[in-house]
Amino acid sequence: MEFSLKWLAFEITPRCNLNCIHCRTSASMNLKDKLSFGDIKGVIDEISKEFKPVIVLTGGEPLLRSDVFDIADYIKYKGMRVGLATNGTLIGKKMALKIKKHIDIVSLSLDGSESEVHDDFRKVKGAFDATVRAAQILKEIGVDFIVNSSFTKRNQHDIENTYRLAKSLGAKAWYMFMIVPTGRAGELRSELISKEDYYKILKWHFELELKEKKMLVRPTCAPEYYALVDIERKKQNINFERRTLKFSTGGAKGCVAGQLIAFIGYDGEIKPCSYFLRSAGNVLESGFLKIWHESKIFKDMRDFESYNDKCAHCRYINVCGGCRARADAYFGDYMAIDPYCFL
Ligand code: SF4
Ligand code: SF4
Numbered sequence: 001m002e003f004s005l006k007w008l009a010f011e012i013t014p015r016c017n018l019n020c021i022h023c024r025t026s027a028s029m030n031l032k033d034k035l036s037f038g039d040i041k042g043v044i045d046e047i048s049k050e051f052k053p054v055i056v057l058t059g060g061e062p063l064l065r066s067d068v069f070d071i072a073d074y075i076k077y078k079g080m081r082v083g084l085a086t087n088g089t090l091i092g093k094k095m096a097l098k099i100k101k102h103i104d105i106v107s108l109s110l111d112g113s114e115s116e117v118h119d120d121f122r123k124v125k126g127a128f129d130a131t132v133r134a135a136q137i138l139k140e141i142g143v144d145f146i147v148n149s150s151f152t153k154r155n156q157h158d159i160e161n162t163y164r165l166a167k168s169l170g171a172k173a174w175y176m177f178m179i180v181p182t183g184r185a186g187e188l189r190s191e192l193i194s195k196e197d198y199y200k201i202l203k204w205h206f207e208l209e210l211k212e213k214k215m216l217v218r219p220t221c222a223p224e225y226y227a228l229v230d231i232e233r234k235k236q237n238i239n240f241e242r243r244t245l246k247f248s249t250g251g252a253k254g255c256v257a258g259q260l261i262a263f264i265g266y267d268g269e270i271k272p273c274s275y276f277l278r279s280a281g282n283v284l285e286s287g288f289l290k291i292w293h294e295s296k297i298f299k300d301m302r303d304f305e306s307y308n309d310k311c312a313h314c315r316y317i318n319v320c321g322g323c324r325a326r327a328d329a330y331f332g333d334y335m336a337i338d339p340y341c342f343l
Helices: 037-050 068-077 093-102 115-122 127-141 156-169 183-191 195-211 224-235 288-294 296-302 324-331
Strands: 007-011 054-058 082-086 105-109 145-151 173-178 216-220 261-264 269-271
Touching: 007 037, 037 068, 037 288, 054 068, 068 082, 068 093, 093 127, 105 127, 115 127, 127 145, 127 156, 145 156, 156 173, 156 195, 173 195, 195 216, 195 224, 261 288, 269 288, 288 296
Parallel strands: 007 054, 007 261, 054 082, 082 105, 105 145, 145 173, 173 216
Antiparallel strands: 261 269
């Protein structure tokens, strides 16, 4: 596997107009942006010297930053594609037209098929209606979008309906996120989907993926899914071809944190992925490339043979790899086995 940055999530603000129970950033309107436009340009300049990843502007709510489209334009000027991960609540017609002009792909967060479920998760009444309206406007004016959905025990009953809603809204892809307990989600551990249900849901997803020909579907941060697909494919003797979205992380492996993807936080901290607890360094101190190439955490992510416990001897290490963030959150060791491994 060649380790090259294909996809970068860049958290340009910690501010957010929602108060989601699972937020990894613990975002709030009381927080302040820490990276200036000049800081962000510097990071983009540095990265573009060696890589041309898709850069996804995230937060918090990235649309709260008044220079969000200047940042997007600069990324494009440097020859890279730009995504926007938004809760959608600030998107009316005028904003959607700006998005069309400056952004290549949008991801919207929708955690249920009805307002009772989604708004309970997002802690703001009316959030569901606003996000659905955003999806409809984007569709109407021809902007491609993905729907990201996060699940815990409180909304796992609504997984299938949420998939149907994403499809009916015309999403290019539906990504089902298995929440990793970091940020505000750290307080939620007892609410996380059980390991037994995790397995059942991934099996359900495999059957869904076999049937779903139009919209791309993928469980995200559920690396064991890649092993399960391998096992089921052989067991059922089927020719399963994985489809790839043109803005995907580019990985045909469960977890690609620090291998093909990375994350920069609103404070400049660099991590292998957005759920990772530990920072490998800061863009304002050492720049990005030095951390990508030389930091212990990033080097560890790529050294599959030095993973601990069962992962070290697992035949699926190059297929799954286990969730390193979840291992760290549960065992204080990001090289340990993924506590949700069912193999
Ligand atoms: S042992 Fe590790 S690599 Fe193997 S399936 Fe489990 S989590 Fe994945
Ligand atoms: S470490 Fe876990 S949360 Fe991070 S990219 Fe890998 S699977 Fe996802």
